[in-house]
Amino acid sequence: MKILKEEILPGESKTINMEIAKLHxxxxxxxxxxxxxxxxxxxxxLLTAGLHGDEINGIEIVRQMIVQKINKPKIGTIICIPIINVFGFVNQTREFPDGRDLNRVFPGSKNGSLASRFAYYLLKEVIPHVDYAIDFHAGGASRFNAAQIRIAPNNPELRDLASIFNAPFTLYSNNITGSFRNSCDKLGVKMLLFEGGKSIDINEDVTQKGIEGTKRVLEHLDMLNNRKKAISAESDSTYIEKSTWIRAKYSGMFHGYTPIGSFVEKGQLMATISDPYGKIEHKMKAPNSGYIINVNEAPIVYQGDAIYHISTELEKK
Incomplete structure (x- = not known):
C-alpha cells in the first residue's frame, strides 16, 4: 500500500502527513x-471525521478508536483520518478558509480552490485503497442529531452494513452531488455516514454509539482485534424512509419540550415560541406522528428556522 509516495507494509503502523497547503x-x-x-x-x-471543522463529536469518536486501539485490525487495514478539515477545526468553523463547504466540492481538482485540492488528493491518494468507510458527522449550528446512520436507498449491501452498525435510527438519504459520500460510491467504496450530536460539542452517549457501531462492523468483517469485544445494541434500528423539517412559524424565545429520539403523536405539543416580554406565546404542535431525529437547542429562533426533524414514513417490514 502506498499513500503520498510512502509505502506501508503488512504488519506496519505508520502516520503519513498530508501537506497540501500552508496557512497564510x-x-x-x-x-x-x-x-x-x-x-x-x-x-x-477508512474512518474519517472533521470534514466540517466544527463537528467535533465525530473527531472524538475516531480519536477514541485510536486511543482504545480499536484501529489495530486482526486482518486487513484500518485507516483513520480524525480531522480532514484542519483549517475549520483550528477556527471552529464548518467551511474551509476559502468559504467553501468541502462536502460539496468532491471529486475536486488538482488546480482548483483550496477545498477542491484537498478533495482531489483525498480521492486520489487514499480512496483507491479503501473497501469500506464510515464518515462521522454532527448536526450543524445548534441542531442536535440523534445517533443515526444515513445510506442511499435501494442498496442492499449498505442496508446490511447499516443493520450491523445498528444505530438507533437509519435514514434513507440520496447521495448529494459534490459530497464525499457520492464520490466514494462512484469509486465502489461502501460508505456509512454517521450523524450524531451537534457542532462545537462532545456528547458521551453519541460517542459511545459511534464507537460500538463501528466495532460491530469490524467484527462482522472479522477485523476486530481479539482483545476487543463488540457489544450488541439495546434494540434494533428504526428505519426511516422519509422525513421532514418542522420550521418555526414565528420568531422569539424557543422552549422545546420534546426529547431527541422520542416518538410524538400528531397534534402533540412540542414547543412554544414566546416574546421576551411575557405577552405572547405560540404553541408548536406535531404535524404528524413520527420520531424526532433532530432538535434545535437554540434559545432564540427566527421565523423559518428548522426546529425539529421528524420522520414521516418508516420502512415497511
Missing part, C-alpha cells in the same frame, strides 16, 4: 493519516 503565515498544515496494517491480508476500512 506560511506555516505548514499537516493532516495526519493514521494507517494500521495487519500481517494478514483482508479488507481496508
Amino acid at each position: 503565515t506560511m506555516t505548514k498544515l499537516k493532516i495526519p493519516i493514521i494507517v494500521e496494517r495487519s500481517k494478514v491480508q483482508g479488507p481496508t476500512v
